[in-house]
Amino acid sequence: MGLLPPATAPEVPVTDPTPGSPAVDPSTDPSAGSTAVTDGDLQVLAEQLGRTPRGVVGIAARCVCGRPLVVRTAPRLPDGTPFPTTYYLTHPGAVAAASRLEAEGVMKEMTARLGEDPELAAAYRRAHEHYLARREELGHVDEIDGISAGGMPTRVKCLHVLMGHALAAGRGVNPLGDEALDRVRDQWRPDRCTC
Template structure:
């Protein structure tokens, strides 16, 4: 979702929903990067440096409990290792994943430069998969075709959770 998209704006209601979703006060939220079919946040866009000065590389933070649970289930089932292994074997996939990494870095750079995390995206990109929550969040925020492994993770959870069907 483009930063100037009205749906990206964060409202007081969004912050209340995010607090309930996360079980804590949300930090560094600068926009809603993707919304549920009902309008609640799915993914937040987060500042690269939190209010307390901590560098924060996770620009697209998955918040929706159903999506978080679905990504956690994939992780528990060993999908991250399988995906990482495929990156070493499939040059096309590795190139597409590197482009996803570069997209992620560009999206974060638009929010500001933080030296401590320069060149570091999130989720293990560009050489491994270490967090499907990040990859799913990136795919939901950027749309299909930007992060191939995030898109794949979304396809794998479709029978359990879908972004186009409200489960809030």
């Protein structure tokens, strides 16, 4: 999937939340090169969300046109609220596609498969651990220690979270997030702009 580097508008003073990360191939890791937040990004996010974005520390994945798909959020919001959802899906088309899958009962079916398929369960547990490690890079919050998001590691309760994680981390990290993205390809896909 082709992603554009961050826009060149003036940056909001945020530091790169992933110092020391291993080098990644931008063609396989959508978050590579997409951590800076610009004033323009914050305006787009407000438009996408219908409210002022809170706790944004980076853009974890971008549309091919450069607009945000997924934000990386601080584990504690500015008002002090613990916030476990590190990767927050913002693109309206992706959000709508995730909502349609949820309405079709996909979460229940995926959760059942976790109990039947040890390999899938192990891969999903690794996704949970990845999520926790990436959030811990942003700071430790006791209230959410060990709690990731989206139902990981034992169930599926939010496809928005799983799709956001898959878009941010790249294919192969969150198996159910990857599957959800595959299931919505006829409605929305990250390699085609629908902004």
